[in-house]
Amino acid sequence: MNKYTLMVLGGAVSFGVLTSFVKLAYNHGFNAAEISFIQAFLGAVVLWVIVCLSNKNHVKRIELPKLLFTGAAIGISTFLYYLSVKYIPASVAIVILMQFTWLSLLIEWCVFKKRPDKLEIIITIFILLGTVFASGLASQQEVNLSILGIIYVSAASLIYAIYIVANSRFGKQFNWKNKSAWIMTGSAVSIFLVNSVTLFSDSHFGMELLGWGLFLAFFGTILPPVVFAIGMPKIGASTSGLLMTIELPVAILAAHLVLGEIISSRQLLGIIVMLSAIIWMNVLKQNKLNNDLQNTSST
Numbered sequence: 001m002n003k004y005t006l007m008v009l010g011g012a013v014s015f016g017v018l019t020s021f022v023k024l025a026y027n028h029g030f031n032a033a034e035i036s037f038i039q040a041f042l043g044a045v046v047l048w049v050i051v052c053l054s055n056k057n058h059v060k061r062i063e064l065p066k067l068l069f070t071g072a073a074i075g076i077s078t079f080l081y082y083l084s085v086k087y088i089p090a091s092v093a094i095v096i097l098m099q100f101t102w103l104s105l106l107i108e109w110c111v112f113k114k115r116p117d118k119l120e121i122i123i124t125i126f127i128l129l130g131t132v133f134a135s136g137l138a139s140q141q142e143v144n145l146s147i148l149g150i151i152y153v154s155a156a157s158l159i160y161a162i163y164i165v166a167n168s169r170f171g172k173q174f175n176w177k178n179k180s181a182w183i184m185t186g187s188a189v190s191i192f193l194v195n196s197v198t199l200f201s202d203s204h205f206g207m208e209l210l211g212w213g214l215f216l217a218f219f220g221t222i223l224p225p226v227v228f229a230i231g232m233p234k235i236g237a238s239t240s241g242l243l244m245t246i247e248l249p250v251a252i253l254a255a256h257l258v259l260g261e262i263i264s265s266r267q268l269l270g271i272i273v274m275l276s277a278i279i280w281m282n283v284l285k286q287n288k289l290n291n292d293l294q295n296t297s298s299t
Contacts, residue, residue: 007231008243011224016250018220020258025212032082033195038213040075040188043221047181066170071186073163079191080156087149094248096153098131103161104241126277127245133270134249164241168232176229184221
């Protein structure tokens, strides 16, 4: 795997550990609006400090709306996903969230006329199969799901797919510091606008929330946006969307380690299927890239 692939994988792994700690934060009385906003706000602050300490080129004004839109997408997606786990089981929520895999391919196809190749379609099928087993949904006989929860996480999945496509296409000419700072600014502003009433009327701002915010900001709004801003433009939206499905098995493993949730043999099978599909995709793509380079050099 090349370094850009590893960057996107690392960001997805970072996202995967968040859900378990968000649940712990819920147990301390915080809500989705507070958690998602403090996470995005602190992430933006840290990234802007990094920008101010560097002498890199600035983002052109004409590009700002695109980067702010990208940030708004990840911000609203994060908030809706955090909100959904209050209504439906996390295992079900993350399965629905993982639909961004084929949604990002569909958006690329419909909007930018980039048709997915056979490899991406095959890998997507394996990943979707793996998500069903890795979530534990395949072993559940009867699941009573909240319609509201399904709507929230379905919307989060669609907006997450939009974020992947936008991040892979916008701001390619800018360095990761400025790009990440503007994206996270858009994220914080969008979450604040959507939840302004809740944040002012039912807030628990204090040192405890600040502590949770710093932890969640590092793993959710500092590290991932940085590595995504660097890696996604290099490998494209389609591959990025497939790689980011590793968030599911990571989330399940984190729930086991942090919350003590039991992992069944079917879930382990699903994790193995997903990881194998991701590795298979990258090996084939790397071999194709090497062959293309050899053919170019020989001609």
